[in-house]
Amino acid sequence: MDENELRTALRQTITLHPEPPPMESATAITAARRAQTRRNLLAGIGSAAAILGITLAVIPGQAQTGGGTDLQVAAEPSGAVQPFPAGTPSWAGSAPAGGEKTEPVWPPENGGDATADSGPHYQHGKKLLTSLLAVVPDGYEAKSGATSDGIPFRSDQATIQNDGSYWTYLASVAIGKGDGVGELIVEVSEPGNGLPQDACAVAKQFWGRGGDCTPVTVGDAKVGVIHEGDGTAWAGYRHSDGTVVYVMQSTAPTYADPRANGLKPLEELPLSDAELAALATDASLR
Incomplete structure (x- = not known):
């Protein structure tokens, strides 16, 4: 994959996943204040999962032909790999097999987090x-x-x-x-x-x-x-x-x-x- 192909792939990903609508301020304030009383914040699990789903996207390197430079995936640090936090959705812990879709498996009524919006x-x-x-x-x-x-x-x-x-x-x-x-x-x-x-x-x-x-x-x-x-x-x-x-x-x-x-x-x-x-x-x- 060369630089142009990578840029095209990223642009298509952004186009197919539009930015979610902003949260109403009153709802956000309610959730934040209730979180101080509830020690197991209900919506926090989904928010962490959404962040993990974005940051753990996998871009496989493919060798170029004709003497070009290979695109390499950065090596992992030498320390032990940390396990996924409790509450992370099942799709976040593994890379998809070839040809499989990589969308999260949250129910369709969830707008990207753990709280249903429909x-x-x-x-x-x-x-x-x-x-x-x-x-x-x-x-x-x-x-x-x-x-x-x-x-x-x-x-x-x-x-x-x-x-x-x-x-x-x-x-x-x-x-x-x-x-x-x-x-x-x-x-x-x-x-x-x-x-x-x-x-x-x-x-x-x-x-x-x-x-x-x-x-x-x-x-x-x-x-x-x-x-x-x-x-x-x-x-x-x-x-x-x-x-x-x-x-x-x-x-x-x-x-x-x-x-x-x-x-x-x-x-x-x-x-x-x-x-x-x-x-x-x-x-x-x-």
């Missing part, structure tokens, strides 16, 4: 938010609109996990009573998530937060409930098919800084432990 999983995230709005406790109002700095009071997302083995859905809504504002969050992980079966063991896995757990009985089900101080509590439940549901309540939104937005916290948590556990087993929240 398709059935995206719609399932929307449905989960609708279901969450339907179980807002009496006496509390589901807030609409956004904070003073543009962070939406309602959000949803669907995120592919690991190498595509399962999906996680997240929905949140700010709830108000008087001049106080708190939040409800539900997170659902599809079967194949690898989470433990024990009620309290599952509850302690929520965002890696741990805590002292109290098992609560809901019918025939055992649900783990954890309190984090006076302002946050969540319940974790594993359904018989392996689906795991977490429902969290807080006296203040997890992503909004009250000092920046003038938001006052709720005076108390809106749900009792029994009510919170019952929501985690609710068939509509999965």
